Amino acid sequence: DVKVTQSSRYLVKRTGEKVFLECVQDMDHENMFWYRQDPGLGLRLIYFSYDVKMKEKGDIPEGYSVSREKKERFSLILESASTNQTSMYLCASSTSSTGGYTFGSGTRLTVV
Template identity: 90%
Template sequence: DVKVTQSSRYLVKRTGEKVFLECVQDMDHENMFWYRQDPGLGLRLIYFSYDVKMKEKGDIPEGYSVSREKKERFSLILESASTNQTSMYLCASSPAPYNEQFFGPGTRLTVL
């Protein structure tokens, strides 16, 4: 079974802190994705990566950056966390663009 893991289930940070969310997949997938999920807004794509060191902006990249140094790992970085970044963050991976996506359990981030 494909396994996508995220570094934390719950995280509480202060405004202005730098925050790292880590995602690891164990199935050698080329494509990885970061979404945030908010009530009433559904899932919105922040960034995705289709290869090591490659990244593309999604719908809401402002305030975020990403890093993909190894195929299995995709990191989401909040350079200076703000309260409006309080959300559920979901990582996903996919073997090919047209295929299903496999999701991690999510990280619920609270920025105080």
């Protein structure tokens, strides 16, 4: 069964900490995505990548960066965590042909 794995289900971090969220897929997908999900706002795209070492800003990239050194791994980095980054973070991957995404189980991040 195809899988997207996010390393942590729950994380609690302090304001100002550097935070790494990891995502690994085993489907050899070209494209990978990071979303955040907040009540009433749906899913908002932070960054995406369509190839190794390639990255593109999504709709809300401020305060975030990403890294894709290998095809299967896409990391989201919060350079200096703030309380307004408390959210559910969802990783997804896809091929380019039909657009269907496979999602990870999500990481619920709380910044205190």
